[in-house]
Amino acid sequence: MRNHNTRQSSNIAQPLRDITRVVLLVWFSFQSPSGLSQESLEYRVKAAFIYNFTKFIRWPDEHFPSDTTPIRICVAGDAKSYAPITQAISGKTSQNRPLTTLYLDKANQTPACHILYIAGADSALSPWLNHPLNAVATIGDAADFIEVGGVMGFTNHQGKIRFVISQANATNNHIIISSKLLALAQRVER
Amino acid sequence: MSRINILSQRWPRTVPLRTAVTVMLAMVTALHSHSLNATPIDVAHAGDLTELSLENLMDIDVYSVSKSAEPLQQSAAAAYVLTGEEIRRAGAKTIPDALRLIPGVNVSQIDAHTWAITARGFNSTLADKLEVVMDGRSIYTPFYSGVFWQRHNILASDIERIEVIRGPGASLWGSNAVNGVVNIVTRKASKGDPTHFELGAGSAERSHFGFSTTLDFDNGAVRVYGRDERFTELELESGPDATDDFTGQRLGFRSDWTLTPAQQLSIMAEVYRDELGRMGSPDKETNEVNHINGRWQHTGTAGATLEVQFSHEMIDYFIPQVIEEKRRTSNLEIKRQWPIGKKHKIVAGMAYQRTTDHIDSANLTTAFEPDKRTTNSFEAYAQDTYAMLADKLLLTAGVKAEHNDLSGNEVQPTLRFSFTPDTQSTYWGAVSRAVRIPNRLDQDFKVFSASGSPILSGSRQFEAEELLAYELGLRKRISNHSSVDIATYYNEYDKLRGLDASTLPQRISNEGEGRSHGVELLLRVQPNDAVSHILSYTYQQLDFHAKAGSTDTTIASSNDNDPRHQIKIHSNWRLSEHFDVDSQLRYVSALDDSDISAYTELNLNLNWRISHSLRASLLGTNLLRKDHLEFDGGNRVAIPRAVLLNIEWDF
Numbered sequence: 001m002r003n004h005n006t007r008q009s010s011n012i013a014q015p016l017r018d019i020t021r022v023v024l025l026v027w028f029s030f031q032s033p034s035g036l037s038q039e040s041l042e043y044r045v046k047a048a049f050i051y052n053f054t055k056f057i058r059w060p061d062e063h064f065p066s067d068t069t070p071i072r073i074c075v076a077g078d079a080k081s082y083a084p085i086t087q088a089i090s091g092k093t094s095q096n097r098p099l100t101t102l103y104l105d106k107a108n109q110t111p112a113c114h115i116l117y118i119a120g121a122d123s124a125l126s127p128w129l130n131h132p133l134n135a136v137a138t139i140g141d142a143a144d145f146i147e148v149g150g151v152m153g154f155t156n157h158q159g160k161i162r163f164v165i166s167q168a169n170a171t172n173n174h175i176i177i178s179s180k181l182l183a184l185a186q187r188v189e190r
Numbered sequence: 191m192s193r194i195n196i197l198s199q200r201w202p203r204t205v206p207l208r209t210a211v212t213v214m215l216a217m218v219t220a221l222h223s224h225s226l227n228a229t230p231i232d233v234a235h236a237g238d239l240t241e242l243s244l245e246n247l248m249d250i251d252v253y254s255v256s257k258s259a260e261p262l263q264q265s266a267a268a269a270y271v272l273t274g275e276e277i278r279r280a281g282a283k284t285i286p287d288a289l290r291l292i293p294g295v296n297v298s299q300i301d302a303h304t305w306a307i308t309a310r311g312f313n314s315t316l317a318d319k320l321e322v323v324m325d326g327r328s329i330y331t332p333f334y335s336g337v338f339w340q341r342h343n344i345l346a347s348d349i350e351r352i353e354v355i356r357g358p359g360a361s362l363w364g365s366n367a368v369n370g371v372v373n374i375v376t377r378k379a380s381k382g383d384p385t386h387f388e389l390g391a392g393s394a395e396r397s398h399f400g401f402s403t404t405l406d407f408d409n410g411a412v413r414v415y416g417r418d419e420r421f422t423e424l425e426l427e428s429g430p431d432a433t434d435d436f437t438g439q440r441l442g443f444r445s446d447w448t449l450t451p452a453q454q455l456s457i458m459a460e461v462y463r464d465e466l467g468r469m470g471s472p473d474k475e476t477n478e479v480n481h482i483n484g485r486w487q488h489t490g491t492a493g494a495t496l497e498v499q500f501s502h503e504m505i506d507y508f509i510p511q512v513i514e515e516k517r518r519t520s521n522l523e524i525k526r527q528w529p530i531g532k533k534h535k536i537v538a539g540m541a542y543q544r545t546t547d548h549i550d551s552a553n554l555t556t557a558f559e560p561d562k563r564t565t566n567s568f569e570a571y572a573q574d575t576y577a578m579l580a581d582k583l584l585l586t587a588g589v590k591a592e593h594n595d596l597s598g599n600e601v602q603p604t605l606r607f608s609f610t611p612d613t614q615s616t617y618w619g620a621v622s623r624a625v626r627i628p629n630r631l632d633q634d635f636k637v638f639s640a641s642g643s644p645i646l647s648g649s650r651q652f653e654a655e656e657l658l659a660y661e662l663g664l665r666k667r668i669s670n671h672s673s674v675d676i677a678t679y680y681n682e683y684d685k686l687r688g689l690d691a692s693t694l695p696q697r698i699s700n701e702g703e704g705r706s707h708g709v710e711l712l713l714r715v716q717p718n719d720a721v722s723h724i725l726s727y728t729y730q731q732l733d734f735h736a737k738a739g740s741t742d743t744t745i746a747s748s749n750d751n752d753p754r755h756q757i758k759i760h761s762n763w764r765l766s767e768h769f770d771v772d773s774q775l776r777y778v779s780a781l782d783d784s785d786i787s788a789y790t791e792l793n794l795n796l797n798w799r800i801s802h803s804l805r806a807s808l809l810g811t812n813l814l815r816k817d818h819l820e821f822d823g824g825n826r827v828a829i830p831r832a833v834l835l836n837i838e839w840d841f
Contacts, residue, residue, distance in 0.1 A: 041250070041719045044239050045239060045247055045250055047239070047240075048239035048240045048242065048247055049244070049247055051240045052240075052243075052244050052247070088239070088240050089240075092240065125489070143380060144448065147448055147451065148451045160248060160249065160250065161247065161248065161250070162248060164382070181244075184244050184245070184248070186382055187381060187382040
């Protein structure tokens with residue numbers, strides 16, 4: 001009958017030393033590049049996309065009372081998306097207009113947004129989409145965002161950010177999307 | 191035989207581990223010298239992405255290890271999500287290879303086409319403590335309550351993610367989720383998906399060819415796919431061929447439809463054939479598995495969801511000169527999730543399963559009696575999660591009640607809590623009961639002597655094996671780029687399968703009991719966007735034996751087949767926009783009952799993104815030694831060092 005106590009307990013000491021050495025080497029081998037914020041690359045890439053989008057969307061003239069009225073990018077949903085967008089547009093202009101951002105934390109606010117980015121995996125369920133928003137380019141974080149009324153949706157295609165556009169929803173919202181942006185979209189719903 | 195001396199002498203042989211350390215050091219220092227031309231990736235590290243054009247932005251890889259951890263932050267279980275992207279970067283081409291990437295899961299390759307896979311102990315060729323589900327369809331077989339893993343190697347590019355919960359998930363996932371649940375989720379068919387071809391060939395081991403193409407429709411899409419996979423035979427430890435060659439083909443489709451904004455429908459189906467060799471048999475075993483699976487889901491405005499799932503599977507499993515199993519299994523499940531006020535989230539459902547089989551014996555020594563059997567099971571489950579203290583404390587109570595034709599009534603309750611005092615940490619704990627219900631082997635298997643009288647028999651009195659599990663865990667974000675996940679458990683098992691030798695015929699009976707405990711440590715480090723490390727250490731101690739007074743002698747020779755220690759280090763270095771290197775180092779300590787010594791092994795996958803549509807990768811598996819043993823399935827097949835070249839084309 002086997003006696004469990006004399007069972008050789010696996011000789012863990014030597015490989016554990018080796019692997020600890022590897023672990024420590026790996027841990028200490030990298031420092032994060034100084035000055036670089038540790039926000040996820042995905043948030044910053046999407047912020048850069050949104051900045052670029054402002055160059056390729058045309059809103060009705062009456063939504064810009066003066067030549068210096070800024071293009072307002074509103075963000076709802078995942079709050080971690082907000083700061084990267086504010087950083088991305090800081091000090092920049094688009095279509096000769098300044099850019100500003102605003103975070104909407106209550107669903108019943110209706111400020112004058114030109115872009116409304118509903119961030120987060122459940123953006124397609126957002127109450128903002130219940131009816132078309134006049135002169136607002138709605139952007140969401142799921143491909144089916146445009147199936148439920150959104151104008152543009154971010155998708156993640158094998159690790160890279162792409163976007164899809166619904167021209168029908170853009171027309172419902174009275175905005176025009178430049179053909180250059182349509183050409184780069186992964187998919188366009190007409 | 192003095193095992194102690196032999197095993198301690200084997201360690202000097204793993205000099206290759208030092209080589210691995212040197213190799214990694216070299217890669218580490220190489221990374222510090224970036225190329226002089228600023229690629230988009232370098233700009234990404236420098237800071238201002240708005241200077242890039244849209245085309246350049248679309249080229250940046252944004253995979254993030256932490257993203258998959260976030261939804262689990264408050265989970266009151268030892269859960270882990272492996273994304274499809276991580277599976278592809280690691281070069282895993284089979285489900286078992288993908289499961290190797292998951293901390294705490296013990297994957298042991300038995301031969302070219304067979305694996306023993308479990309979590310928290312009890313690994314065996316008939317490992318039966320893990321429930322495995324693919325797109326809501328259980329893929330364990332009622333034949334022996336395990337999984338024939340070679341039947342399920344779909345295209346890696348079609349896997350969305352694999353979720354693993356270690357520990358009993360019975361109240362939601364059902365019987366046999368005793369030590370854990372593996373949930374494989376495939377990607378939805380989505381309009382605009384490219385057509386995909388992949389081809390791989392490698393040393394002495396395998397080749398594969400796969401394709402998938404998506405047809406677009408107004409309100410949905412259909413992805414049609416096919417795959418051919420071949421493994422050539424390996425060698426036994428003692429030298430001769432293991433005659434374990436394998437060839438398998440599958441053809442299927444997955445379709446996803448949006449019927450209305452609130453209604454989704456998925457329908458998938460597949461036909462599968464394979465042929466595999468086994469030692470001692472001149473003819474090949476064959477499998478034919480055809481299935482269809484449909485799920486309809488409705489999402490209400492208040493966040494309530496209703497899901498109806500139906501699946502049907504037809505299996506024909508032929509072992510020449512032994513048996514042929516023909517089985518039809520149908521499953522219908524209704525599940526509803528809904529919140530009550532702001533504090534309660536309820537999940538409730540019902541399911542019905544019917545499986546009909548005919549197991550025909552081709553020899554006079556073994557048989558299943560009766561050879562035809564239909565078993566029904568009906569179950570209902572409910573779970574309520576109650577939020578307290580401004581949603582910082584979640585209390586969950588759940589139960590699954592089941593009536594089945596094999597063991598009667600089973601009740602599997604669970605109580606869980608998770609406490610998240612701040613955004614950095616979550617403490618969780620659980621007490622649960624789970625059962626492994628009897629299968630055809632336990633109840634109906636018979637072995638006959640030469641004169642035709644039974645010498646060994648299953649028994650209708652065989653009851654479900656039982657587990658009472660106590661678990662505690664902690665998940666903590668240590669810094670902006672690292673997090674730790676600790677899970678501990680103490681399990682009490684009863685009514686484990688053994689052999690009652692006091693009668694003639696000897697009876698398969700619930701002869702065993704025991705305890706196990708363990709600690710699972712996981713450390714994720716992502717020092718910057720180009721490097722990620724996932725380090726895990728799993729400690730388990732199992733002590734199970736025949737009960738006092740039992741005449742069983744089989745348990746003692748198979749209760750030491752689980753490694754006390756497992757270490758996995760999975761790293762990925764993105765060297766440039768076009769190249770990344772994925773390495774998986776693993777250490778598994780010895781399996782004493784089968785005289786398998788501890789081993790350290792390394793897989794390396796070099797990925798080359800040649801262009802938008804063309805990718806190549808070079809995968810080296812088990813690089814540290816010419817070959818090694820992982821498990822003794824009766825034949826002691828040596829798993830060799832191998833190289834596989836893989837090309838993928840998307841257009």
